[in-house]
Amino acid sequence: MPRIVHGLADLANGYDVILCDVWGVLHDGAQYSEKAADALARFRTKGGKVALITNSPNPSRIVRAQLELLGVPANAYDAIVSSGDVTLSMLAERAGEAVFHLGPPAETALFDELLAVSGKPQRRASLEHADFVLCTGLVDPYGGKPSDYDPILGRMLAKRLDFICANPDIVVEIGGELSYCAGAIAERYAGMGGKVIEAGKPYAPIYDKAMRLISETNSGVAPDRSRVLAIGDAMHTDIKGARAQKFDSLLVASGLHREQLQAAKGAELARAVLRQFVDEAGFAPTAAIPELVW
Template identity: 65%
Template sequence: MPRLIRGLAELADGYDVVLSDVWGVLHNGAAYFKKAAEALERFRAKGGAVVLITNSPNPSRIVRAHLDSLGVPREAYDAIVSSGDVTVALLIERAADALFHVGPAWETALFEEVLALTGKKLRLAPLDQAGFVLCSGLTHPARETPADYDASLARMRDRGLDFICANPDIVVQDGEDLVYCAGAIAERYAAIGGKVIQAGKPFPPIYERALARATELRGGELAQARVLAIGDAMRTDIKGACDQGLASLFVTSGIHREELHGAGEDAALDAAALRQFAEGAGFAPTAAITELAW
C-alpha cells in the first residue's frame, strides 16, 4: 500500500528533482490545475528542479506552446522532455527510408522538427511502399477505435515493418472524456507479432533524456535516489518509474479516477480500491495523492 499524502510538501525535502507528467497531472487538455502548478513552483522555489516528462507525440516546443495557451506559468518547470523529442531522434536515424504515417493528417510537427534540425524532408509513402511506420495517434480520433486498424496492422506485420509509437499512452483525459492514443494501436500490433519501438514512458529512452537534462540543471550531479516521478497513469508513469528505480507519486484523480474514487465527481479516494489496484498491477507507487498540490 503506497503512503497516502495530502501535499507534495510532505515529500519534497527528500528529493532534488521532480519528473512530472503533464496531461492528467498539470492539466486535462482544456484547463490547467492551479494547485499542481503552485506545487511545482514551490518545489522549485526551495531549490528543486522540475522536468516535465510527457508522452505527447509533439516536440517539446509544441508542448510548451500548449502550456502557455492554457496559462501554465513557466515558473512551474525548468525543462520539458517529450515522447515527440525521442521520436524526432528516431526519425532522423531512419531518414533514408520512406515512412507510412498513422495519425491525424494535420499532425506534422514531428516532420517540421526533423526538417528544422537536418534541413531534409522526410519521405512519406503508401503502406505498401514504406520502409517503416510512424504512429502518432488515430487518424480520426473522434470516430475511430484501435480495432479499425487491424487490417492495416496485419499488412504491416506481413511486410515486417518496424512500428515507431510516438505516444505509448493507451488513453488520455481530454476535458471530461478519455481519448485513445497511439499506444492503443501499438499494443494491438505487438499482440500480433509486430515489432514496436516505443519513444515514451514507461520505456527507457525518454527517462535517459529527462535524467540527462535534470543532471545539467543540477550542475552535473544527480543522485537517482533524489528523483521523484509524478504521474496519473499506472501503466506508463508509475511502471516507468519503478522500472528505472525511481520513487514515484501517483495522482489518483487522473485517468484512473473512476476505478479509485467511484463515479461521483467529488468522491474521495477508496483506499481499499487503491490497494487492490496496486496488487493487480504487480507494482506500486511510493506514495499517492488525490490531486497534485503543495
C-alpha cells in the same frame, strides 16, 4: 501499501528532482491546475528541479507553446521532454528511409521539426513503398477504435515493417471523455507479432533524455537517482516507468484512474480502495495523493 499523502510538501524534502507528467496532472486538455502548478513552483523555490515528461507525440517546443496557451506559469518547471523529442531522434537515425505515417493527416509537427533541425525532409511514402511506420495516433483522434486498424496492421506485418509509436499512452481523457492513443494501436500490432519501438513512458529513452536535461540545468551534475520522484496519473506508463528506472513515484488519483479510486470529487483516498487497486495492478507507487497540491 503506498503511503497516502495530502500534499507534495509531505514528500518534498526527500527529493532533489521531480519528473512530472503533464496531461492528467498539470492539465486536462482544456484548463490547467493552478494547485499543481503552484506545488511544482514551490518545490523549485526550495531548490528542486522539475522536468515535465509527457507522452505527447509533439516536439517539446510545441508542448511548451500549448502550456503557455493554457496559462501554465513558466516558474512551474525547468525543462520539458516529450515522446515526440525521442521520436525525432529515431527518425534522424533512419534518414533516407521512407516512412508511412499512421495518424491524423494534419499532425505533421514531427516532420516539420525534423526539417527545421536537420535541413532535410523525412521521405514519406505509401504503405506499399514504406521502410517503416510512424504512428502518432488514430487517424481520427476523436472516433474509431484500435480494431478498425487490424487490416492495415496485417499489411504492415506481411511486410515486417518496424512500428515506431510516438505516444505509448493507451487512452487519454479529453473533456471528460476517453480517447484512444497511438499506444492502443501499437499494442495490437505487437499482439500480432509485429515489432514495436516505443518512444515515451514507460520506456527508458525518454527518462534518459529527461535526466540529461536536468543535468544541463544543474551545471552538468547528474542527479542522485535515489532522490528523483516521478509524478503521474497512469499506472501503465508513469508508475510502471518509474519502477523500471528505480525512481520513487507519486500516483495522482484525480487523473486517469479517478473512477477506480473514487477521487473524482476530491474525496478522501480510501486505504481499502487503494489496496484493492494496487493488488489488481500487480505493482504499486511509492505514494499516492488525491490531487497534486503543495
